[in-house]
Amino acid sequence: MHRLSEEETSLLELVRGFARTEVAPAADHYERSHTFPRPLFDQLGSMDLTGLPFASAVGGSEVSYRTYLLVLEELSRGSLALGMGLSVHTLATWGIDTFATPEQRERFVPDMVAGHALGAYALSEPGSGSDAAAMITRARRDGEHYRLDGLKAWVTHGGVADRYLVMARTGDTGAKGISAFIVDADQPGMTVAPPESKMGLWSSPTAQLIFEDAPVPVDRLVGGEEGTGFRLAMASLDGGRLGIAACAVGLAQAALDVAVGYAGEREQFGRPIVEFQGVSFLLADMATRTEASRALLLSAADRRDHAAGVGPYAGVAGAGTGYPVTEVAAMSKLFATDATMQTTLDAVQVLGGAGYTTDYPAERYLREAKVLQILEGTNQIQRLVIGRQLADRSRGRR
Numbered sequence: 001m002h003r004l005s006e007e008e009t010s011l012l013e014l015v016r017g018f019a020r021t022e023v024a025p026a027a028d029h030y031e032r033s034h035t036f037p038r039p040l041f042d043q044l045g046s047m048d049l050t051g052l053p054f055a056s057a058v059g060g061s062e063v064s065y066r067t068y069l070l071v072l073e074e075l076s077r078g079s080l081a082l083g084m085g086l087s088v089h090t091l092a093t094w095g096i097d098t099f100a101t102p103e104q105r106e107r108f109v110p111d112m113v114a115g116h117a118l119g120a121y122a123l124s125e126p127g128s129g130s131d132a133a134a135m136i137t138r139a140r141r142d143g144e145h146y147r148l149d150g151l152k153a154w155v156t157h158g159g160v161a162d163r164y165l166v167m168a169r170t171g172d173t174g175a176k177g178i179s180a181f182i183v184d185a186d187q188p189g190m191t192v193a194p195p196e197s198k199m200g201l202w203s204s205p206t207a208q209l210i211f212e213d214a215p216v217p218v219d220r221l222v223g224g225e226e227g228t229g230f231r232l233a234m235a236s237l238d239g240g241r242l243g244i245a246a247c248a249v250g251l252a253q254a255a256l257d258v259a260v261g262y263a264g265e266r267e268q269f270g271r272p273i274v275e276f277q278g279v280s281f282l283l284a285d286m287a288t289r290t291e292a293s294r295a296l297l298l299s300a301a302d303r304r305d306h307a308a309g310v311g312p313y314a315g316v317a318g319a320g321t322g323y324p325v326t327e328v329a330a331m332s333k334l335f336a337t338d339a340t341m342q343t344t345l346d347a348v349q350v351l352g353g354a355g356y357t358t359d360y361p362a363e364r365y366l367r368e369a370k371v372l373q374i375l376e377g378t379n380q381i382q383r384l385v386i387g388r389q390l391a392d393r394s395r396g397r398r
């Protein structure tokens with residue numbers, strides 16, 4: 001594990017200050033008005049935070065994935081909708097940047113990296129969530145276009161995104177028949193359904209995309225080749241799951257901050273409640289889980305950076321070997337989001353009756369934590385991914 005460089009340290013201080021003074025105070029307003037915090041996302045763009053792990057050739061900052069994840073943590077500590085918004089935006093941008101042709105990269109990536117075009121990732125469908133390869137949305141070749149027909153479900157940023165990365169079926173059943181398309185918000189034949197009414201995360205709209213004979217130009221087929229969409233979707237999720245783990249750590253830290261602050265001030269039986277062992281043990285477990293989640297996340301991030309040979313590993317002997325991160329990314333997402341679920345639940349308990357009211361953010365954190373166990377693969381699916389890797393190893397395949 002590497003130490004943070006001076007630039008990384010000052011970047012994180014900048015983000016922490018921004019999250020504390022501008023993001024956190026506005027989070028409740030955006031939540032209650034069910035409005036995506038686009039002005040805050042635009043500010044991320046002007047602070048050069050929307051293209052952190054991307055190459056300078058497309059306008060990125062070329063920082064390590066580790067640093068990018070620490071930035072996500074700080075932002076999510078202020079607002080999960082904003083932190084997760086950047087994570088999902090990066091998921092879509094990374095998929096396009098990594099699998100695009102050079103022409104597509106030049107045309108579609110720089111404005112996403114600059115934060116001018118907000119990205120979204122459309123894999124799930126009403127009938128295919130965990131079993132994403134069972135999707136039925138069709139893309140039929142028709143001269144210089146593909147005609148898209150079908151429904152994409154649960155799209156984060158649905159209705160507010162400028163650019164969607166859409167997976168659709170160009171071939172028969174199974175993963176090999178899936179392709180990826182770059183679809184802009186003004187695409188004829190595409191409409192966005194009203195946002196889902198959710199338990200939490202209200203300022204992050206989630207909506208269905210409806211495609212009715214939508215003519216998507218052939219030059220928007222990612223990589224210019226049919227059948228690579230599922231590989232793109234899964235490879236993107238390796239990074240995306242680390243992003244969700246970072247968001248979970250930020251949310252857990254926010255819950256811990258509120259609980260510790262309250263426990264130090266609230267008095268019962270003539271003493272601050274933090275002095276009661278029953279409360280301080282809860283806080284100790286919350287802090288331990290959060291630190292353990294962060295440690296696993298950073299270790300996974302280091303493996304990813306080492307595999308890519310970027311950041312502190314650039315030029316280091318043995319780096320850039322492409323060590324698979326699928327397993328550790330799944331572990332990190334699984335552990336951090338389960339830990340955060342418990343930590344946000346405990347935060348409500350520490351605040352007692354106040355924790356059950358909207359006067360404090362603890363109840364919001366609890367509602368928000370739940371979704372992190374579900375999206376980008378439920379935690380059952382993360383266990384399935386880890387279990388499969390172990391089974392492969394037991395058969396000597398890895």
Ligand SMILES: Cc1cc2nc3c(=O)[nH]c(=O)nc-3n(C[C@H](O)[C@H](O)[C@H](O)COP(=O)(O)OP(=O)(O)OC[C@H]3O[C@@H](n4cnc5c(N)ncnc54)[C@H](O)[C@@H]3O)c2cc1C
Binds near residue numbers: 130198374376
């Ligand atoms: C707020 C929100 C935002 C989202 N954002 C996006 C987005 O931006 N883009 C996108 O493409 N999708 C998005 N999703 C969709 C999300 O990824 C899916 O909800 C998730 O993958 C689960 O799919 P499902 O809801 O269809 O549940 P199902 O797949 O129907 O699963 C139902 C239950 O069965 C379990 N299960 C299913 N299969 C197995 C198995 N083999 N073994 C054990 N248990 C199993 C699941 O774990 C779950 O508990 C979002 C979802 C939400 C709620």
